[in-house]
Amino acid sequence: MKPQAILLAVLAPLAIAACQSPDQAGWDAFDQGHYTSALHAWTPIAESGDAQACFLVGSLYEHGQGVEADVFAAARWYRLAADQDHAAACTNLGAMHLTGAGVLRDPELAVAYLERAAGLGSTIARFDLGVLLLLGDVVPAEPERGAELLASAARADHVGAAYLLGLAHAGDLGLAPDSRRAVRWMRAAADAGHAPAQHLLGTWYLEGRFLPTSEVLAHKWLLRAAEAGMAEAEYLVGWLHHSGRGVDADQQLAAAWMRRAADQGLAVAQTNLGLLYLRGEGVDRSPRAAERLLRAAADQGFALAEFNLGLLYAKGLGEAGTRAEAERLVRRAAGRGLAAAEQRTSALDGAGELASR
Numbered sequence: 001m002k003p004q005a006i007l008l009a010v011l012a013p014l015a016i017a018a019c020q021s022p023d024q025a026g027w028d029a030f031d032q033g034h035y036t037s038a039l040h041a042w043t044p045i046a047e048s049g050d051a052q053a054c055f056l057v058g059s060l061y062e063h064g065q066g067v068e069a070d071v072f073a074a075a076r077w078y079r080l081a082a083d084q085d086h087a088a089a090c091t092n093l094g095a096m097h098l099t100g101a102g103v104l105r106d107p108e109l110a111v112a113y114l115e116r117a118a119g120l121g122s123t124i125a126r127f128d129l130g131v132l133l134l135l136g137d138v139v140p141a142e143p144e145r146g147a148e149l150l151a152s153a154a155r156a157d158h159v160g161a162a163y164l165l166g167l168a169h170a171g172d173l174g175l176a177p178d179s180r181r182a183v184r185w186m187r188a189a190a191d192a193g194h195a196p197a198q199h200l201l202g203t204w205y206l207e208g209r210f211l212p213t214s215e216v217l218a219h220k221w222l223l224r225a226a227e228a229g230m231a232e233a234e235y236l237v238g239w240l241h242h243s244g245r246g247v248d249a250d251q252q253l254a255a256a257w258m259r260r261a262a263d264q265g266l267a268v269a270q271t272n273l274g275l276l277y278l279r280g281e282g283v284d285r286s287p288r289a290a291e292r293l294l295r296a297a298a299d300q301g302f303a304l305a306e307f308n309l310g311l312l313y314a315k316g317l318g319e320a321g322t323r324a325e326a327e328r329l330v331r332r333a334a335g336r337g338l339a340a341a342e343q344r345t346s347a348l349d350g351a352g353e354l355a356s357r
Contacts, residue, residue, distance in 0.1 A: 035066030291318045
């Protein structure tokens with residue numbers, strides 16, 4: 001996971017449903033989707049100074065539930081609650097000061113609010129603060145303390161924290177590699193149903209990274225991530241069935257899983273499914289379907305697709321390609337460093353090979 005993608009997790013406000021309403025009538029209305037009624041029930045209580053009600057009214061304004069969305073009003077209500085040490089309000093104000101939504105963008109103040117919320121016992125704040133300190137993109141990095149905060153959140157069953165700890169101890173986020181801890185936390189997240197953790201654990205088994213190589217266990221974890229709809233895992237499950245690694249070879253299953261990944265736009269899946277169509281493996285042979293899939297991947301700049309689409313056109317199998325287009329595609333793939341394309345720039349014939357992974 002890229003640091004910017006991780007940082008996005010920090011910015012998600014604490015859900016209103018995670019907090020108990022100070023007024024049952026307001027809560028009943030909210031639970032039924034009657035947000036305007038909930039706002040009317042909670043506002044007088046908030047105006048009397050009740051911290052929980054201030055938080056709930058702020059959340060309604062932030063999300064535009066029962067009222068036009070107004071992040072400035074949300075921030076005012078959150079601040080009234082935060083001034084009374086309301087942990088969730090402090091957490092949300094911290095997130096707002098990170099982005100400048102409804103308040104002045106102030107990373108130092110954001111950290112101060114998150115520190116306060118973490119001290120008040122907020123698991124979300126410990127996670128958010130741990131990510132910030134681990135990455136060091138917004139505030140100076142403190143990887144060890146960031147990891148401690150994430151571990152505290154993970155022990156409170158925050159699955160995302162366990163996943164990030166696995167990444168961090170794998171050496172991807174500033175900590176020295178620690179295979180035992182990497183596996184421990186990644187497995188904890190995977191056991192809790194976290195699809196990216198299941199995918200990564202599967203690839204570790206496949207590659208023998210941190211764990212003994214086991215294609216059977218790789219398939220087990222990749223299948224779980226694939227069943228959750230993760231495109232990269234869907235492709236790898238298809239590849240395992242194609243190559244008969246960890247499971248019996250089954251070209252129809254291979255094509256079915258690759259199709260699921262290809263439908264999500266994954267270029268490597270589109271490429272290899274295209275080659276299955278070109279060969280008639282697990283699907284009815286169809287150069288037209290192969291061309292469509294290879295073109296979709298080539299348009300994403302995927303070198304293997306460019307190369308194989310060029311070969312398809314060179315053999316006269318495509319409907320839209322000329323020999324000039326074939327040469328252009330192969331040269332583009334060669335320019336991206338694809339060795340097979342570099343060797344074929346002067347001799348455009350033969351059939352493409354299915355990528356191993």
